[in-house]
Amino acid sequence: MTRDQTTAPQLHTQLAYLLKRAVVDLERLHAEHLAPLGITGRELGVLLLLHTHDPQSQQQTAAHLGVDRTTMVALVDTLETKGLLARRPDPTDRRRNVLDLTDHGNTTLLQALRASDDAEHHLLTDLDPTEATHLRTLLTRITHTPTHP
Amino acid sequence: MTRDQTTAPQLHTQLAYLLKRAVVDLERLHAEHLAPLGITGRELGVLLLLHTHDPQSQQQTAAHLGVDRTTMVALVDTLETKGLLARRPDPTDRRRNVLDLTDHGNTTLLQALRASDDAEHHLLTDLDPTEATHLRTLLTRITHTPTHP
DNA sequence: TATTGTTATACTCTATAACTATA
DNA sequence: TATAGTTATAGAGTATAACAATA
Numbered sequence: 001m002t003r004d005q006t007t008a009p010q011l012h013t014q015l016a017y018l019l020k021r022a023v024v025d026l027e028r029l030h031a032e033h034l035a036p037l038g039i040t041g042r043e044l045g046v047l048l049l050l051h052t053h054d055p056q057s058q059q060q061t062a063a064h065l066g067v068d069r070t071t072m073v074a075l076v077d078t079l080e081t082k083g084l085l086a087r088r089p090d091p092t093d094r095r096r097n098v099l100d101l102t103d104h105g106n107t108t109l110l111q112a113l114r115a116s117d118d119a120e121h122h123l124l125t126d127l128d129p130t131e132a133t134h135l136r137t138l139l140t141r142i143t144h145t146p147t148h149p
Numbered sequence: 150m151t152r153d154q155t156t157a158p159q160l161h162t163q164l165a166y167l168l169k170r171a172v173v174d175l176e177r178l179h180a181e182h183l184a185p186l187g188i189t190g191r192e193l194g195v196l197l198l199l200h201t202h203d204p205q206s207q208q209q210t211a212a213h214l215g216v217d218r219t220t221m222v223a224l225v226d227t228l229e230t231k232g233l234l235a236r237r238p239d240p241t242d243r244r245r246n247v248l249d250l251t252d253h254g255n256t257t258l259l260q261a262l263r264a265s266d267d268a269e270h271h272l273l274t275d276l277d278p279t280e281a282t283h284l285r286t287l288l289t290r291i292t293h294t295p296t297h298p
Numbered sequence: 299t300a301t302t303g304t305t306a307t308a309c310t311c312t313a314t315a316a317c318t319a320t321a
Numbered sequence: 322t323a324t325a326g327t328t329a330t331a332g333a334g335t336a337t338a339a340c341a342a343t344a
Contacts, residue, residue, distance in 0.1 A: 008201070009197060011197050011201070011213070011214075013285075013289070014197070014265065015175065015288075016194075016265070016268075018285065018288040019171050019175060019288065022168050022292055025291075026165050026168060030165060041165055045163070045165075048158060048159070052159055057326095059326080067313095068312070069326070070312080070314085071311080071313075073326070090325095094319080094325095095319065095325040095326070096324095097325080097326070116163065116165070123164070126290050127291065131287060131290075134287065135291075138280060138283065138284045139168065139284075141275050141276060141280075142171060142174075143170045207302075208302065217337090218303070218304090219335085219336070220335060220336075222305085223334095242344070243302095243342080243343060244302040244303070244342065245302060246302080299344100301343080301344070303342085303343105304340080304341080304342105305338100305341105306338085306339080307337085307338080308338100309335085309337095310336095311333085312331100312334105313331085313333100314330085314331080314332095315329085315331100316327100317328075318328105319324100319325085319326085320323105320325080321322100
């Protein structure tokens, strides 16, 4: 793609700016909507991952999330303190911690997914449902290749 | 928007995940394509902003960029060291620094915009031109309200 | 008294290196 | 010898507070 001399580029028309801004806005909305549940957007990600892939070790979860295993330790500490998940030694490999959602974790996850939907809805308030779906489809298409090989 | 019980949510279908991933991927592509020019994506943003809104003070530029004025100091230091812009005392208000792009700054900006286009093109490689335009349009629509009022 | 740029400082986030216990 | 989890530490990025020059 070459520079089109007929359309003067502007900061607010750069794809990087638009994407970054959408992320910042959605993170703020998530923070607001998840605050009553006492969890962050990233913590919701962990709960959702464990709910759909349970049981998983800490490192498997960290890899799925794209964070370092040392970063994962603090994340799991926080969620365990909140009573949302529990560490259980893997009987087949006692070096590993298997992570299980607690009942409270499952309940919170369902509430958090509704809160997350609300946050997304606020971000996409100017789009009709067809457009919102199209946006998701396009984003899925450009991110379908692995980031963390 | 309420939780649709028929579609099981997954981490990689969450809008926040898709957007964040697109941002991370594009930042990596920008870093790669801008490396030969010796600037970062954010520095390109400053150059572009000054090119389209010149002349601006440091604080005006910081506000446009959405960063703190103290963060702006280091950014301007770096760009001035690289010879891409120059601080000039505002004759009408000597507390202010007016930022001017140098010739080297203008030249680098044009090269950086081409590199940025290449980075975007790589991110959107699986979309045809119509879809790429549609993605930009949708992102513009959801970010058209001010973030930093 | 308020504002611009600056510096010093602190805080957040994350990764790297080293340790332990297990394999 | 290699790996999972942990801890200590360091680095990047950013903001808050305090200061000098100017309005």
